[in-house]
Amino acid sequence: MTFLPILTPWLFWTLSLLLIAAAAYLLVKGRSAARWRYALVVLLVVLAGARPGFAGAPAPVASTDLNVFFVVDMTPSSAAEDFNGAAPRLEGMKADILALANEFAGARFSLISFDSKAKVVLPLTSDATALATLTEILTPSSALVSQGSSISVANKLLAQRLAAARTSHPERPRLVYYLGDGEQTAAASPEPFTATAKLTDGGAVLGYGTTDGGKMRDYTFGSDKPGAYIPDKANDFKPALSVIDEPALQTIAGALKVPYVHRTSTEGLGSALSKAAPTAASTAESPAGMDNGAGRWEIYWLLALAAFGILLWEVGDLTRSWRALQRPAMRGKP
Structure with missing residues (x-):
């Protein structure tokens, strides 16, 4: 109290x-x-x-008072063709990012992508046009140089960016939208999102893919020139299938204390929004919302x-x- x-x-x-x-x-x-x-x-x-x-x-917060972080899976499996029929998963992720940005018009956005490593594609900015432009040119990483990836590889970088946002604007709630398929191909187990959870005030984990799996084209030569399907060397070089791992995604959602939403089409994004309303910004110095009563x-x-x-x-x-x-x-x- x-x-x-x-x-x-x-x-x-x-x-x-x-x-x-x-x-x-x-x-x-x-x-x-x-x-x-x-x-x-x-x-x-x-x-x-x-x-x-x-x-x-819960406290109503104006969109202009929000910092929204998008964490996007750019591994070769993001090219799997099982979103809304046979579209690449990344197309669904892009559409959802743009739809969320439209819903949070006036907020500040950051875009973080990950494959075997994580990187900041767009630092926090209120320039929605920059977000749209950089989102549109996102391309799955090359299968030729892929060395396996972890679904938590962006955890440390995300925690650093969230901490920096808290320091500069402690009053702004920080939303995290994690978009991926949950497929863990690295040998090591995923690391917990403990530090990130303490800095997160809302958001959602959005899952893409199906249990039947989807074939993946190789984008080594760019998004406008997708290559052949990535072969499965253990299965007579037939096209490899990528399958969604929903338990892994639900584990991330549970750690961040945000809802998990399975995305199968560009429709119905409201469920990701209605359950992801932020509480007032949490800080290390004071409990959530103690500065202004929200x-x-x-x-x-x-x-x-x-x-x-x-x-x-x-x-x-x-x-x-x-x-x-x-x-x-x-x-x-x-």
């Missing part, structure tokens, strides 16, 4: 101590039901004015309501007492 007083903290707590001291003094001078009610009202009003609350509630479950109104109820009781008690005093006077009149 945290407190956000309605006045400057030193002034609020000074006045609160004076009010509590006055209530205590009256109780010491003589205890009565009325004075106990007065003391309780003072205590409730002071607590309500302190605005107690708990972190974690992202908190406020309970001051319960205390204020209780104080109001006691005051109504007091007004009713005074009214009954006044009427009782009026009755003898009325009887004495001719």
Whole structure:
């Protein structure tokens, strides 16, 4: 539980101590039901004015206040032709990035791609045109030089960029959209997204591909000149198939505490948005939303309501007492 007083903290707590001291003094001078009610009202009003609350509630945040990070799988499997029928997965990723950018118009965007290594394609910028341009020219990495990739290879770089964004603009929520198929081809196990999760305020993991798998063309010579299908050396050089690994993607989503959405077409992106609403920006120095009150479950109104109820009781008690005093006077009149 945290407190956000309605006045400057030193002034609020000074006045609160004076009010509590006055209530205590009256109780010491003589205890009565009325004075106990007065003391309780003072205590409730002071607590309500302190605005107690708990972190974690969703808070509406303007798009212009958001930092949105796209982490895109550029391994050869992103060329697998099983998105929305027989389109390459990367085409679906590109369409979703552009759709999300349109939904978050005015936000700042960053684009990070990964294959065997991760790199920043676009640093944080409010230039949506730059994002669209760089997204359109994304191309799967070459199968000829691929040495296996990890689905967590972008983890450290992403954590660094998130930390830098938090330092420069701690008030801005940071959304992470991870787009990939979850296929782990590196020998080592994926590393946990622990550090990244602490810096993430929302987003989603978007999965692409099917359980039947898709054949992959080689893009060694560029996006405009896709080559032959990548062969599977262990299967008589027939076209290799890439299969989505949804449990792996769900593990990433669970670590980041964001929803997982399986994308099979460019339609229905609303589910990735409706479940990915950010809480207020989290910082290492203070719990989520403590700077401005957003992202908190406020309970001051319960205390204020209780104080109001006691005051109504007091007004009713005074009214009954006044009427009782009026009755003898009325009887004495001719």
